[in-house]
Amino acid sequence: MYADHTWPSGSMGIDLFKKALQDIKRRRVKSRYIVEITKDNLPYCKELMKIDELRHLQGIKGNFAISEREYIASATL
Secondary structure, three states: OEEOOOHHHHHHHOHHHHHHHHHHHHOOOOOEEEEOOOOOOHHHHHHHHHHOEEEEOOOOOOEEEEOOOOEEEEOOO
16 A cells, blocks of 8 residues: 555544455455555554554555555545
């Protein structure tokens, strides 16, 4: 997952999505997240770090995810 600074609060702030991420961990699927970590999303990033690998990249624009079989992207305003 490659996402801008708004993604951590959206993913960890919505229970349904948070449970899906925890389910991924429970099934032992390896996932990595590259996001822009800011002071506003730091608590959410700390929660994400408990689930899997999290990396910081300054100035990210856009969101997308890839796997062995598919590419998913969402529009960002």
